[in-house]
Amino acid sequence: MKAEPKAPILPLLRQILDVQRYYRDIVIAELPLTRKTWDIQNYILECERILFSPRLFREICIRLASLMTSHIPETDFISLIFNLEDSTLEALATTVQCCLEPDLVEAMGITVRELRLHKLCPLDPSVLAEFFLAAIVPFYIAYAYQQAPKGDWQQGWCPVCGQYPVNGYNRPGDGRRILGCWMCETEWIHSRLTCPICSSSQEGQLMLFLEEDSNRRIQVCDTCGYYLKITDCTQAQTGCDLQLENAATVFLDILAQRKGYRPASHPQRFTREMR
Numbered sequence: 001m002k003a004e005p006k007a008p009i010l011p012l013l014r015q016i017l018d019v020q021r022y023y024r025d026i027v028i029a030e031l032p033l034t035r036k037t038w039d040i041q042n043y044i045l046e047c048e049r050i051l052f053s054p055r056l057f058r059e060i061c062i063r064l065a066s067l068m069t070s071h072i073p074e075t076d077f078i079s080l081i082f083n084l085e086d087s088t089l090e091a092l093a094t095t096v097q098c099c100l101e102p103d104l105v106e107a108m109g110i111t112v113r114e115l116r117l118h119k120l121c122p123l124d125p126s127v128l129a130e131f132f133l134a135a136i137v138p139f140y141i142a143y144a145y146q147q148a149p150k151g152d153w154q155q156g157w158c159p160v161c162g163q164y165p166v167n168g169y170n171r172p173g174d175g176r177r178i179l180g181c182w183m184c185e186t187e188w189i190h191s192r193l194t195c196p197i198c199s200s201s202q203e204g205q206l207m208l209f210l211e212e213d214s215n216r217r218i219q220v221c222d223t224c225g226y227y228l229k230i231t232d233c234t235q236a237q238t239g240c241d242l243q244l245e246n247a248a249t250v251f252l253d254i255l256a257q258r259k260g261y262r263p264a265s266h267p268q269r270f271t272r273e274m275r
Helices: 013-028 054-071 078-083 086-098 103-114 125-146 244-247 250-258 267-274
Strands: 037-041 148-150 167-170 178-179 187-189 205-210 213-221 226-232
Touching: 013 054, 013 125, 013 244, 054 078, 054 086, 054 125, 086 103, 086 125, 103 125, 148 226, 213 250, 226 244, 226 250
Parallel strands: 037 148, 167 226
Antiparallel strands: 167 178, 178 187, 205 213, 213 226
């Protein structure tokens, strides 16, 4: 594959990640969970619920709103946040978790419309949904950090929150493929030869990469048409921060999608669009 101009690491995404991880630690300190070892069949949060604080959620929203406004002035969430009651924020957290839609991006979009939050703000409902999803992420990360799925997890989705991965890496030492959840940052081992979406084997897996950056690859499945971004860390001293790596490799998403492949992180959404 020939190189195209690389998109820089997006400063806004990195700042959002910093806020999410800062509040992850605060949530863990203020809403501690007893650490359990789960022997799970599907994923933990299929039956459990995250701990939630409207006060902390409002703080996170304000921090994120300030960041958004500094980068994109037309996105003003501040007035909306101050006008929402704690009961509404509680309802948002409950509704998105109880939604029958497993894809949390779609679930948050449904939640915004069900609670009619888009009627309180001139912004597009999808923009509101993305904002509130970013704000609730620290609660999911905090939950995942305090839990320990047990056993040899072989599914393509996250064992904690059920979301599909956007990227992964081959770890130092044994080179095994580690997939990472974009929502709660859980990591798990998954076969390098199997597609996490359709479980097809090596014959349907292809690797695409830029000539000058072969350590960052797009693993595509010609059986189902989805792709993952994979970073080769086999020669590194440590693994990789998949959230930062995801932001740094937006150019790979562009390349893959131009070739007609779809991101593995939201397969249900794209399946519906294809019908």
